[in-house]
Amino acid sequence: MSVRAEAEKDRLKNGSSGAARAYLNFAVRHLLLWLLLAFVAYWAWLDHDVVARFGQRQWALPTRIYAAPIELFPGRPLTQTALAQRLSDTGYRAVDSVNGPGQFSVAGHTLTLQTRGFVVGDAREPTRDLVVYFAQGRLSALANRIGGEAVALVRVDPLEIGRLHAASFEDRVPLTGAELPDFFLQSLIAVEDRRFSDHVGVDVLGIARAAFANLRSGSIAQGGSTLTQQLAKNLFLSRERKFSRKLKEAMIAISLERAFGKREILEAYVNEVFLGQDGNRAIHGFGLASRFYFGRPLDELGVAEQALLIGLIRGPSQYNPFRYPERALERRNVVLERLRDSGIIDAAEATRYSSGPLQLREGAWRGSSRYAGFLDLVARQLTQDYQQSDLETAGLKVYTTLDVATQRAAELAVTKVLAAIETERPKERQKLQAALVITDPRTADIKALLGDRLGVPGGFNRALDARRQIGSLMKPFVYLTALADPARFNVATRLSDAPRTWRGADGRAWSPENFDKRFHGEVSIEYALAHSLNLATLDLGFKIGLSRLTQTLRRLGVESALPPYPSLFLGAVEMTPYELAQLYQTVANDGLRSPLRAIRAVVDVHNNLLQRNVLKPRRVLDAPTAYLVRHLLTQVVATGTAHSLALALPQALPLAGKTGTSDQSRDSWFAGFGGDALGVAWIGRDDNHAVGLTGASGALRVWIETLRTVGITPVNMDPPPSVEWHRVTPDGAALAPEDCPNAVLVPLNIEHLPRVADSCTAAPDGVLGIWQNLQR
Template sequence: MDKRSNTSRQKRPAKSGGTVKRAVLGLGLIVMVMITGIGCGFLTASMNTKPDLANDILPPASSQIYDINGNEIANVHAAENRRPVKIAQVPKQLQDAFVAVEDNRFYEHSGVDPRGIARALYTNIRGHGVAEGGSTITQQLAKNAYLTQERTITRKVQEVFLALQLERQYTKREILEMYLNQIYFGQGAYGVQAAAQTYFGKDVEDLDLNECAMLAGIPKSPNYFSPLNNLQAAQERKAVVLDQMEKYGYINHSTAEKTKKEEMKLVKPVKKSETGEASYFIDYVTQKLIDKYGADAVYKEGLKIYTTIDMDMQKAAEATVSKLPTYKTDGNGLGQPQMALVAIDPHNGYVKAMVGGRGNDQFNRATMAVRQPGSAFKPFVFVAALENKFTPNTVINDSPIDINGWRPRNDSGNFSGRVTMREVARYSMNVPTVKIAQKLGIDKPIYYAQEMGISTFVLEGPQNDRQLATALGGMTKGVTPLEITSAYGTFANKGVHVEPVVIVKVLDRNGKVLEQNEPKQRSVVSESSAAELTDMLEDVVKKGTGTRANIGRPAAGKTGTTSNYNDAWFVGYTPDLVAGVWIGNDDNTPTQGIMGGHLPAEIWKAFMQKAVAQIPAKNFDGSRSSGYGGVGELEDDHKQEVRKKEDKKKDEKKDVDKKEPKEGTDKSAPAGNGNKPGNNPPSMPPVVAPEPGDGVGKGRN
């Protein structure tokens, strides 16, 4: 009897649970029916009015951009370049390209694609929020013509109703025509005709398949996929469009592959009309918002955009451009060499100043130029070593080395024998840096650099960065000034990396907060390693390759010059501000002997002296500083050699090498994947030595 009673008790909860589930399901069905009924009633009532796409529901309103102190610095409005055309003028290949990549069931659905909505709902439920997704061409037209860009359930429902109404009132050809005249292509171009003129200098009816595929790929992210801003990304996006066209039967495989290989003939970019202060920063902020909310939201919906820019620092940054010599003028009428400067608060990631070049072109070198860092990469090798039992006084033998035929050399052409890692940093020695990276494994410096925000490494394929030449800055692609400056901020912030921030918050025209950005940070290296590296890089500024950057108060930094003087860098920091300066030609040809320790260091110094003038000087440990005294000049090669010998004698007298582990011992630089829990790089294939000749000379001072 007890057994039957127990069995009965075990069954009851299951029965009760099934009842609850059925009740919830029934209630859900009732709610759905009610919503459907209300929606049908609303839709039926709204069908009586035919949409007039000549008018927007909301009157256009300019957006305002504010600096860190709340002062308005820009009024952003649409300078629309819109030239409507009839659908008959639009090449069939361009129509097909848009349908293939944006809405492959356009000719089958009635304005709303249930499959797309199902995918979007699933994504939203999983993400616990509302995200764009599943929108048909008709829905996009409804959204662009009538609605704000806010991402809410209400706005999505309105979009669906309007799309159904449009499909009832217009033919597919009419809808596609309106859509192609409405869509934003970047560079101020609205519609396919304006885009064809902007990018190719021709009418839309004259576009070939190559150009059609390129145009169809741009609206997904008009700034990023603009071939005038990012040709490589635009080419990759074009390939996606061609693959979609092949998938849905608009072109065959051979045509798709042939078109992918065709070069793109673009017209010269139009110079920016704005020549005011912070124009590159304002453009950068504007494009980030366009990518997120759409052009209409930014240009017509009266957003209030609060940014991180400090206009006093910005003015100081822009004043440094006058120090840049002009050796030649390129085909676009721009003076060469060009430059970029970025300044960031290392504690919260706020970008305080940004110069993307001289002149008024569309290319922001601070955020878009991916250039070889040269010796400016070496601190990532040094900090990886400090995280793996090296110290600033660990001794390395500066002597010839042959790595499968690759023989790195120092810029001076000489070898100094036994040197400490502090000296290696101070004089930017190449061979000892390679030996340190070889002992660690190049994966460790790459790992730490990635954790500090460097996103441009190539880790797979025949040409990749898992080679020792990377230790000298010989990367496959390179780095942007913004990312490497942000990465150095990790050293200034005691080993904690904070992602760059340019937008503090965005409000709509009614004061509703659309976004508010808090600093995103993560601990990358120990505070002790960051302090030791900073101490080493202070030596660079006091008496090494970076003495022209000496601002008379505690500062640390590193020079960088690549082979043939194509790129010159100085990236450095005080306890409260990190700044990076890059100089080079846009076409990646050699400059006239510009080195990182010369002009970039001088520009960095000129900027920093003004930028930190109102900030009390302090040491990196937080104590008050009385300054360094006199500001040094760059030492020539002879003086550097003499100083090296003097420093070496001092170190020998102190018997530093007796107290510290020697190069080659297990204690000095253990092999493997590191020794500190939580700091180990992800599993990677073995490092491949560079081909003979690769990376030689890439780590000039």
């Protein structure tokens, strides 16, 4: 081949390769351009999506349920020790000198207290700085600490007792920017992102510094992610360790910084960061973490406590202070060193705080187990008015009537009494169950409710669902029905306590007996109820008739089926403790019926009032009859089957009550009340076997033990205008002459006074004579 041909061939070859290179360069440039355009387009879409979602973000918040606020007023039965315990339960801290909300100190017979302000709908309770004085087991006075002015009433912020939420959920207490202490924000930035105020979401210098520190230490000593990057990861990304995820995190962080201010980003971070686990509940945000670990709001925490929370960001499980206190202490001290190095605290402060203990709250939050029965009632009532999804995610706040001290006393009483009974009766060990409902007879507020001896969440709630024969707890309503007819009956009317046999429509004979197997002859209404005489009660029952008793019970609100048999007079009907509490509530409240109330108010996440349950009493029983029945029930305690209550609490008399025992001693009941508390207690077995307990030997003991702890005021026995005390003949049929030595002093409805007797009637021998002597 000629030289010219070779040259031509080389020229063509070079030209071809040059064209290829040019094409390749063209293709690469265009590919990079398209990739860049795609990246920009993707980032633009991502930016739009992230900004929109961040701007519209709403936390899924559970419904929080609160106990009643602690009410302090002069004259309230309350000891200094009891108030200190209740304040501690609510997250107040005992200190040597009170200098901020959520603190109290005890000295001599006084307690100094600075309350937290709180809002329920349109009702606001301000922060109060007080001195509380005590004398003789009562709160004797309240005064402002500065100025010394007397204070009539103070409410202490209520304790959170439970939540309604999905099976597995994130929980948080969102904080606004105004609620974030400046010291805390400075410390958080110093530890987690020193250049937070300067970077645009990604800190190149911070990444380089962290990489150098990690290489020098041979481990991961520092992280390079900014607070904004951490927020981006928590809100929008998974936790997988890939370059693509890290790149996306940086892009989102820059987008957030472009669209939102530093303060808004910081506020979102403070509320979103994961800080621990409580069973199925994820602890998010510093607002909840401060309460979970220390039992107090963030703005009440000290330097060391805030340092511990900030230290948890690096590893909530690894540094869990409940599980690994040594690790947590070490991590807290590392944070304190960083604060010292940043100039936020000085060296002396760092040394002092580092030498202190963790000072965590005593154990984790345990509201759902302690208040399980009551929370079950609240949940049932809420589901009637709200969607389940709203209850689980809308952040509602529910303010209830539960009195924490009364609930605790009830639980301790049940535990103590059942343990004593099972010691006395070893065969019953771990077989007995109990239920207890305690209300305020003036307001129908439910102060305590126990549906299980152990208070197990999700278990059978006997207070609401256990339908058991009520036995002699029915008897007061037989007597009430009679006394509502004052032309025929008064408290001294004579009844026949004698053997009888009744035959039903099927020809079967029924021959009831008294509990003591004896017959007492002619007795008064007052004596018959005080000693729970079956035969005398049946005598009265047949005089008034089943239909009238049924009408009385329906008017008082009983919805249970009422059997049309004479055994109804003796309580052969099934009711729950809750129903019985409602029934006795009306008698205790002077004949005014108010539905039992567990929920006072419901507010939304912004504290707007959604529901307020206002007391709406309705008269269903005239005041004279209600008074006469209360008088009879005080005699049950003074001289009858509940006399052990009078012996246990003589200072509280008069008190009212009625013992009850069902057929074959399967159920032990007691219903009783004073001026500020009403209780219905039950003890029995779930398998309905006999327990061998009377109302006095079982349920009454629970009531006594409860009252030993919380106290009770006497029943108000001031008669209404239409009731006066008069002397009557022993049979109650006539007013006694002035000089009659055997007359009995009794309350009577003056609209139907009996005639005046012509002469005195000698007192009968036997039981009635004894009864008359007891009345004097």
